[in-house]
Amino acid sequence: MVFRLRLHAIYLLLILGLFFSLQAQTTKSGSIAIIPFYVNGIDQGTISTSEELLRMEMEKVSLKNVSLLKNESLKSFDPNCTSEECAAAVGKEVNADQVVACQVLRLGQKLIVQYFLIDVPTKKIVVADKLTSTSIEDLDVVMKRIALSVTQQESAEKAAQVGAITANETKPFFLRSGRRFNNWSFGYLYPQKGYSTGDRSFTMDLKLGSESEDFDYGVQFFIREGFGANIFSSYLFTKKDICPYVGAGVGFHWVTIDNGTSFNQPLLVDPNKDKKGDGFEVLVIAGLKLFHTYNFGVNLNVSYARTFNDLKSEGVIVTIGFMY
DSSP, X not given: OHHHHHHHHHHHHHHHHHHHHOOOOOOOOSEEEEOOOEEESSOHHHHHXXXXXXXXXXXXXXXXXXXXXXXXXXXXXXXXXXXXXXXXXHHHHTTOSEEEEEEEEEETTEEEEEEEEEETTTTEEEXXXXXXXXXXXXXXXXXXXXXXXXXXXXXXXXXXXXXXXXXXXXXXXXXXXXXXXXXXXXXXXXEEESXXXXXXXXXXXXXXXXXXXXXXXXXXXXXXXXXXXXXEEEEESOSSSEEEEEEEEEEEEEEOOOXXXXXXXXXXXXXXXXXXXXXXXXXXXXXXXXXXXXXSEEEEEEEEEEEESTTOXXXXXXXXXXXX
């Protein structure tokens, strides 16, 4: 039973790593045109930069060819083109399959960016939403978010990911940004060999770390048939609220040796008298982060640990944690 559990845990780690590392190979087909923004109260230099940023961000993630239209390239373009009829007419003129239209309005210190994506042949809006920017400098993040929204054809809320969180969204209690984190976890150790008991035992740990767009890293302190510490790093497969990851860690583990009772030996026999429970440890890690873009989250983790001590301790660790 114990051997089978170890094999299942290893298979799970391998399958997760393989599944999420496969990248679909696709070629671009069709076209999306970005028409000039309609603006109010903002200088043209800022708008031109924002239009170019949107084009570049869309090119990164879109499966279609992206073009940024200019007023002078259109036969009869209305600068106040904010309706689906007008956008569809422009799309038909340039033979685009879809058109993105944006208008940027100033309200005090805030900038309100409204946008929609229209399907040219049917003249139907595929997605429409708005985002609020607290400053001119935040428009680059807004453009990235719009690019994700229109290419994935989902609302701005659903398109949120690490690296595309506006300054306005970091103000509420449910902060949405990449950052430093603390993570308390608890669960079970399922010993494979080299522990004083063959039954599962309680474990808990504290992770202190930081997170970038694609990786997290930090230090972990744990209680697990003894105690120890390690450093770890994981690759994050997505920037969404449900984020799978795989990683590894290395550290030191002081494994408790239960002298006189270990390995079902008689009480008068002490097989561990001269054995050391401490040693370096390596881990293979896989799991899920939930509510990934918020300032709190839930962490589901499966690890396989091997301690290089005299007992050759090995175990599978399954935990659930709270991240903040």
